[in-house]
Amino acid sequence: MMADSPPGQLTWVNPRRAEALTLLNMLIGVPKEIKVHEYRVGLTPESVRELVARGHRVMVEKSAGEGIGASDGDYRTAGASIASTPDEVFAAAELIVKVKEPLAAERARLRPGQALFTYLHLAPDPDQVRDLLASGATAIAYETVTSPTGRLPLLAPMSEVAGRMAIQVAAHYLERPSGGRGVLISGAAGIAPARVVVLGAGVVGSNAARIAAAMGAEVVMLSRSPAPLQRLQAELGPRLRAFVYSPGDIDRELREADAVIGSAMVTGGLAPKLVTRAMLSTMKKGAVLVDVSIDQGGCFETSRPTTHADPVYSVEGILHYCVANMPGAVPRTSTYALNRATLPFVQDLAQRGVLEALRTNAGLRDGLNVCRGKLTRREVAEALGYAYTEAGEALAT
């Protein structure tokens, strides 16, 4: 039963316990993504329906769901209002839910008192950090939100997708017409398969190794710690050669590699550079590097971000694929996988208010990168030379 409430709040009176809980009624905005060939969307119509059922209002930019096959009519039926411009969404919404980091035009629309919930990847992006700090808004990064077990629940679904895609991409660019050395991942009867070297044994690395092994590749995985390797070795058996690497091991493995998948990452910080320019000269011409960690600066020295419009370039005869939004190419799979993970956090932010949710939900607070003009992620502050403010302190006032 809803009691009379001031605007922006609902008071839910539990008839059994005769107590009143004050729940916020938030206006959530979903702009259309504008990064090149980014087809995902922050909320599916199904997610909108759930938020509206809890008393929130959702404003979706016209045709934001086009990439996943969701029409404006689908969003209206779910209870959203449709805005004809991004300006309308950013001007009205208290909480903006997106997928990719805000580009300059979007950052210019952010304002104090507003919260942004999306991927940010700030460590390699000084312009974004400057603009987010200047905006006065509160920015929560999907990729650094943690679970009670210390995992990264909002990064994992897209890492699963990107890890799997990395092998599809490598297979495509190994083909001669795509510029590669003309090797079929699986090989053929009596002909050796491709050798795929995976650097890093997290979510991306494990998913890449699984798909490469399933396609018949010879898979080599190099990691810093033994635990994830043991699990994967037990799963994949002799199709995987996995070891904790020492200096010199990467050079040796690169020489025999047809494809290399870069997936090493330090949460919220810059990716470690594991492959130098000098190492490329020892590799087979037409080999393919897929730097999935490019969103955190990349783990090959010669990596620079590319887009789905122009995904590869060559250095020393080695193809580099460095698309920073790989899952954007499979938006139906990705948006639904992402929303399954993000929706409970969006509900928490909307239900209790952004600052209260951040104060009391430790996993969500780990996602706080920028808070009302303060930088609250230590790795970003260190990478870019900014002063760091602890999240709890930034939220205290």
Ligand SMILES: NC(=O)c1ccc[n+]([C@@H]2O[C@H](COP(=O)([O-])OP(=O)(O)OC[C@H]3O[C@@H](n4cnc5c(N)ncnc54)[C@H](O)[C@@H]3O)[C@@H](O)[C@H]2O)c1
């Ligand atoms: N390009 C894209 O579209 C895309 C999509 C999804 C994820 N990503 C990125 O992929 C990267 C990996 O994500 P994840 O979910 O697998 O992370 P994860 O935390 O699950 O795994 C990262 C792994 O890197 C390892 N590592 C760290 N330093 C290392 C080093 N010096 N040598 C070897 N291994 C090292 C860690 O031990 C960990 O196992 C992240 O940068 C993520 O943002 C990119």
